[in-house]
Amino acid sequence: MSLTAREREIVALLRAEPLLDASALAERLGSTRAAVSVHLSNLTRKGVLLGRGYLVRPEAQSVLVVGGAVLDAKMRISVRPVIGSSNPGVSTSAVGGVGRNIAENLARLGSPTVLVAAVGDDLAGRTVAARTEAAGVDCRHLVTSTYPTGTYAAVLDDEGDLLVAVADMRATDELTVGELGVVPSLLEGADAVVVDANVSPTVVRWVLAAAAEAGVVGVFEPVSVAKATEAAAVFDGTVPVHTVTPNLDELAALVGRHVDPEVDGVVEAAGILHDRGVEHVWVRRGTRGSLLSVAPRPTAEDPAPERRVYLVSAPPTSVADVTGAGDAMTAGYVHSLLAGDGVVEAARFGQVLAALTVASPDTVRPDLTPALVAAHLTPDQPSTEERSA
Incomplete structure (x- = not known):
């Protein structure tokens, strides 16, 4: 985030003495109360000060998530599925949405996280907000839509794999840039932003x-x-992007062509996104793990940096429910990056979190902690192999 020299001085004083008021700060700084009040207002707007009493934002790096928030309904068939007929099964409901799930995972990992998403003025919207806030996410900037809160209904087979899903995301689909005026000020207090393709390509x-x-x-x-097909036009080389996180089918949609699932085919397709301004392309390959393609941006010192490719294995796990695995991967990757890890270590962290997520019946594990992930993240698992591009 960008702070002025005076703002940094104020933050340092408040970290040492949290009970200082504007008058006391002005005295320490040799300034006026009015001038300090302006700085305090700016620090609050930037997200550095949280609420009243000048509580300073934790030094942990923070994330802004812009995307979908819905109520989920999941139905798992108890027997081998019979298409076109009624199947016995079990149904559950929970809060969901890609952006919301990513935000909850991040908050449970300890990354301060703000969610900007559209919800309706209805019970479902209040439920989404309350449950997400209870998980530690800052939901003060949710946008109230004239449409009802989104819903997502998924049907899983007897092994927990997704058969089909239907989403009513009109509240998110109709979200406009004009309704997101708070985003630039939130970015001033953020270290990373995650945006999902549930919002329109214009918003992305x-x-x-x-x-x-x-x-x-x-x-x-x-x-x-x-959604990837709709968003593909965003990646035309005019907007630099740190990371894109598709699966194989979504990668094909983004590049507008079939992608061979073998390594060479994925590397070739990732290269297309690199040419369109994406620095890191992290492709999910299911039980085969993931492929991370890295094309550092040219600098004056290194005008033609070498592209690198890493294969990250999928740790062994038992599948209870695959819903939310991709969201967990993205959250784990971002959390690890902001903790100071390199992109390869971040991909390994995300891969482990995905394995832990599919082993749980919950879309976001309620017992998720950094210690849980660390306990399953060993030098040998998941393994990483470097390939030439």
Whole structure:
């Protein structure tokens, strides 16, 4: 985030003595109470001060998430599925949405996280807000839509794999840049932003461009083949993006062509996104793990940096429910990056979190902690192999 020299002085004083008021701060700084009050207001707007009493934001790096928030309904068939017929099964409901899930995972990992998403003025919207806040996410900037809160209904087979899902995301689909006026000020207090393709391509482009202008890490989550297809035009080389996190089908949608699932085919397709302004392309390959393609931006010292490719294995796990695995991967990756890890270590962290998520019946594990992930993150698992591009 960008702070003035005076703002940094004020933050340092408040970290040492949290009970100082504006008058006391002015005396320490040799300034006026009115001038200090302006600085305090700016620090609150930037998200450095939290609420009244000048409580300073934790030094842990923070994330802004812009995307979908819905109520989920999941139905798992108890027997081998019979298409076109009624199947016995079990149904559950929970709060969900790609952006919201990513935000909850981040908050449970200890990354201060702000969610900007559209919800209706209805019971479902209040439920989404309350449950997400209870998980530690800052939901003060949710946008109230004239449409009802989104819903997502998923049908899983007897092994927990997704058969089909239907989403009513009109509240998110109709979210406009004009309704997101708070985003630039939130970016001033953020270290990374994640935007998912549930919002319109216009909003995706605007958020990623604002992140680049603010010097904030920008991560794009494609969500689905349909959403990735709509968002593909955003990646035309005009907006620099830190990371894009597609699966194989979403990668094909983003580049507008079939992608061979073998390593060479994925590397070739990732290269297309690199040419369109994406620095890191992290491709999910299911039980085969993931492929991370890295094309550092040219600098004066290194005008033609070498592209690198890493294969990250999928740790062994038992599948209870695959819902939310991709969201967990993205959250784990971003959390690890902001903890100071390199992109390869961040991909390994995200891969482990995905394995832990599919082993749980919950879309976001309620017992998720950094210690839980660390206990399963060993030098040998998941393994990483470097390949030439």
